[in-house]
Amino acid sequence: MVWGAFVQQQHAPAQGEEQQSQPGTQDPQSPAGPPTAAQTEALSRLFNSVKTLTAKEELLQTLRTHLILHVARTHGYSKVMTGDSCTRLAIKLMTSLALGRGAFLAWDTGFSDERHGDVVVVRPMRDHTLKEVAFYNRLFGVPSVFTPAIDTKASEKASIHRLMEAFMLRLQAQFPSTVSTVYRTSEKLVKAPRDSGAAGPQGPRCLLCMCTLDIDTADSATAFGAQTSHLSQMQPPTPPAETPTVPCCSAGVGRAQSCCQGAGPCGRKDPRGHVIEQLCYGCRVNMKDLPSLDPLPPYILAEAQLRSQRAWVSQEIQEYLIEDSDDEVHTSES
Structure with missing residues (x-):
């Protein structure tokens, strides 16, 4: 299994822009041979930690999609x-x-x-x-070729x-x-359209299936809002006002943990909440059958940490940003 950075920032080429295709390009960080024994053991440990066969099949399909996308991007397809x-x-x-x-x-x-x-x-x-x-x-x-799957003879x-x-x-x-x-x-x-506008920014996407998040944190009457409210109630109390808050340090590639999982200044939030809040409803249901996040591939944890950092920075500088007035927006559109 290739533990590369499969989850990348999505980029949709603009209209009229041609995307270059270079089938011969190779990623220097991607191993060309079969997976190592450590990677195979990590993958086996991940699937052994999942409780139900339903969650295993969904996780296998997600990882297979990530791998196919990684190979396609590596070869320029x-x-x-x-x-x-x-x-x-x-x-x-x-x-x-x-x-x-x-x-x-x-x-x-x-x-x-x-x-x-x-x-x-x-x-x-x-x-x-x-x-x-x-x-x-x-x-x-x-x-025809038959390959036994995890649900064979089930x-x-x-x-x-x-x-x-x-x-x-x-x-x-x-x-x-x-x-x-x-x-x-x-x-x-x-x-549904992938973007809110032709040139507008893309909305938040699920960390695993890359679909637009089908959650509404402001609506506590829905199942999504109820789950989010339940997670927020389980979070530890916020630090005192005199304690400076700093963004979490990112987990490096190949490291499943960061200082957010310890007792340092970054441990202000449950690390599981960082990942759960970035998943759609279907992926959240499957994650319930995964007791710990440690067996997850490092690139998923690193991407979740990076998104949390960006959200924290955006929230910190929000009051210093100057928003365009309605008159300026109409003038620019005309």
Whole structure:
């Protein structure tokens, strides 16, 4: 597993701007060979610490997406094609609804996924069912490869993914139009714009799935606001007024801890709260099955620390910033 800086600041090229593609470029910090024994052990420790199979499958899918994006950016590719079929996307749609990811169905099941900015994920096989793909491979002698997964030989009720897959395939056997009906429903979903404006700044994104955060901290009546309020109540009390507050030190690459996790001046907030507050609702639910954040890849913890620093600095200098008046905004737009 490559422990590189997969989570990067998203950059969407402006209209009319051509993105340079250099397939031969290599990242000097990325290992060219197989993962080392220490990396394999760290990955095994991460998955062994997760309690449920559902959270393991979601975490595996997230890390696999990060790795694919890292390889695409390293080689200068702007498009990535996946082999998701119509049947798999129908199962994924129902599974995402059960996992609380309904706000991102258009991105997770659509033909193209542009949430990552510089790399677009496309699904050219989404119009074909698994049976059609199997018949094609059989008739034309296409070799197939089977790789055991973490849910291989698992029971039907071992995870939400397995349960929803068995449910959909059983319905498809009795009612052959089940998959096509669910698939046509996904085609009607409309993607929300990634940016608030053509040149405006992007909103906050989830630390893991890179989707726009579907939370509202001001609305305590929603489940998201209730979770945020619960986290804020668990935070330690703020330091006295005479104690100077300084931004947290960032955890270096390869270090899972920083001074924010100790008793130093930076330990003013629960380190788990730094990560949880930067996740969408679906990822927050999965993180409940991870008792400790230490097994997480260092690049995720470093990115969470960097975002917390930026938020702290922005809050500290907010009163010194000069905002444009309405007249100046209208003048600049005209």
